[in-house]
Amino acid sequence: MRAVLTPSCREELFTLLERHPGALPLAGGTDLLVRLRRQALQDEHPLLCLAGVAELQGICEQETTIAIGAATTFSRIITDPLVLRHAPLLARAAQTIGGPAVRNMATIGGNIRTASPAGDSLPPLYMLEAQIEIASRRATRVLPIGEFITGPGQTTLRDGELISRILLPRGASSHCQSFEKIGRRRSMAISVTSFAGWVRLCSDGSIEEARFAWGSVAPTVLRIPALEKELVGVPLDAAIIRHAAHIVSHSVSPISDIRATAQYRRIVAGKLLVRFLEGLRG
Numbered sequence: 406m407r408a409v410l411t412p413s414c415r416e417e418l419f420t421l422l423e424r425h426p427g428a429l430p431l432a433g434g435t436d437l438l439v440r441l442r443r444q445a446l447q448d449e450h451p452l453l454c455l456a457g458v459a460e461l462q463g464i465c466e467q468e469t470t471i472a473i474g475a476a477t478t479f480s481r482i483i484t485d486p487l488v489l490r491h492a493p494l495l496a497r498a499a500q501t502i503g504g505p506a507v508r509n510m511a512t513i514g515g516n517i518r519t520a521s522p523a524g525d526s527l528p529p530l531y532m533l534e535a536q537i538e539i540a541s542r543r544a545t546r547v548l549p550i551g552e553f554i555t556g557p558g559q560t561t562l563r564d565g566e567l568i569s570r571i572l573l574p575r576g577a578s579s580h581c582q583s584f585e586k587i588g589r590r591r592s593m594a595i596s597v598t599s600f601a602g603w604v605r606l607c608s609d610g611s612i613e614e615a616r617f618a619w620g621s622v623a624p625t626v627l628r629i630p631a632l633e634k635e636l637v638g639v640p641l642d643a644a645i646i647r648h649a650a651h652i653v654s655h656s657v658s659p660i661s662d663i664r665a666t667a668q669y670r671r672i673v674a675g676k677l678l679v680r681f682l683e684g685l686r687g
């Protein structure tokens with residue numbers, strides 16, 4: 406039988422992690438427990454339960470950021486006033502994760518560590534340029550999310566480290582923004598393609614700053630910095646929107662799977678950008 410370690414504070418958490426280097430961090434368990442059952446991973450690795458560690462829970466405001474504890478559930482994120490004020494797209498994306506029972510258990514840290522290209526919190530986090538705080542017993546380091554996630558299921562997390570907090574810039578909510586998830590049904594669906602867009606407009610309707618991120622169309626969430634730059638200062642007419650969609654469909658590298666073909670994802674990725682930009686013109 407597998408042992409379950411239940412630390413009640415940060416100090417105890419890292420002491421146990423040092424003593425049991427192969428321990429598997431358990432947050433909500435909505436990915437890990439499914440994986441353990443599927444892969445029949447050996448019982449020798451204990452589960453290291455994060456739920457009792459208060460320092461990993463909750464959301465607070467700092468001078469320039471809001472900090473979300475890695476073990477904060479999506480149910481909490483959806484209703485949190487700070488998230489709604491500073492990162493409404495994250496709340497919107499969280500609303501599309503699983504159903505209520507999943508959201509009551511699933512955490513943002515678990516979603517990031519799973520590093521699935523279809524992880525629904527990831528496009529808003531890339532777009533907001535979230536910083537991931539990584540802690541071990543002796544040190545803390547911070548990495549942009551795009552450097553933390555290196556491939557499907559792959560991160561730069563080292564032995565003895567955990568994700569401790571997610572840091573988001575304050576005040577991004579005053580921009581035009583949108584999150585869309587295309588799935589095979591409205592809830593309890595893994596995304597076929599998802600999109601987060603964020604734009605600041607000049608008074609003449611041209612773009613001052615733009616950020617876009619797509620999920621499920623590449624090995625990791627995709628941003629296209631060249632396109633974001635190209636749109637700056639340009640009037641948003643039909644021709645430039647068509648051109649942008651063309652660049653997107655040539656930049657993505659989706660796969661075909663049981664949910665959709667690569668070609669479908671390629672087309673939808675462009676259409677999601679078109680819908681967002683046309684909405685801005687309107």
Ligand SMILES: Cc1cc2nc3c(=O)[nH]c(=O)nc-3n(C[C@H](O)[C@H](O)[C@H](O)COP(=O)(O)OP(=O)(O)OC[C@H]3O[C@@H](n4cnc5c(N)ncnc54)[C@H](O)[C@@H]3O)c2cc1C
Binds near residue numbers: 433501525595
């Ligand atoms: C029915 C169902 C529906 C789902 N629907 C969606 C969906 O619509 N969209 C979506 O994106 N996902 C979905 N998921 C996947 C899952 O719910 C999410 O990825 C969730 O955020 C995982 O969080 P968790 O707390 O349950 O992680 P866990 O399962 O506890 O952990 C996941 C992985 O992260 C590691 N881990 C957890 N916390 C930390 C930490 N702080 N530091 C380092 N490593 C850590 C664990 O060791 C494990 O490897 C669904 C899952 C189920 C079962």
